[in-house]
Amino acid sequence: EIVLTQSPGTLSLSPGERGTLSCRASQSVSSYLAWYQQKPGQAPRLLIYSASSRATGIPDRFSGSGSGTDFTLSISRLEPEDFAVYYCQQYGSSPPSFGGGTKVEIK
């Protein structure tokens, strides 16, 4: 099973700031990496797939990059609704696996 490690565990930022979240895989996942956003009391929502493609309806302030084992999710200017937990997931091998999450909180 591929293990995904996300860092930092918590990111404290102010609205308008840029956020950078990291996800590292224990072995190459090529570009089969997705990012999800989860707000309290809600189901996860797909943000990014194929490491860098935005899902339908996702604002362009969200961007993804990376391939192989190292990936980044960037949020260019944090809006109040962006404060949430973010998970990365690899979907190129079985079983699919998720990172432990990064909580983006208001500073």
Next chain:
Amino acid sequence: QVQLVQSGAEMKKPGASVKVSCKASGYTFTGYYMNWVRQAPGQGLEWMGWINPDSGATHYVQNFRGRVTMTRDTSITTAYMELSRLRSDDTAMYYCARGNYDVWTGYYYLFDSWGQGTLVTVSS
């Protein structure tokens, strides 16, 4: 639009079974695998397995084999996940998630739509 609507919260005693439903609409039900993912309180996401709604074939993660059964009823576009011999550490939110197909890997593990979740509480 794609919608996955799950059944309501359940409270069960240890050793009992629970069956969660996931009603799909807005797309061809048999065209996408349905996956189940659970999340213990304050914890991360754990994939449990999938069902192919077209054939009924299933695949379960090792941790749940022997305790989980995934089924579907194509006439009402509904998928089900039944977990037996419940323990207190099965207390979690259970999600169904539609799996999008990747032509290169052959997997349906990109979860593009999720149900709202069903909270299962196991307590004596």
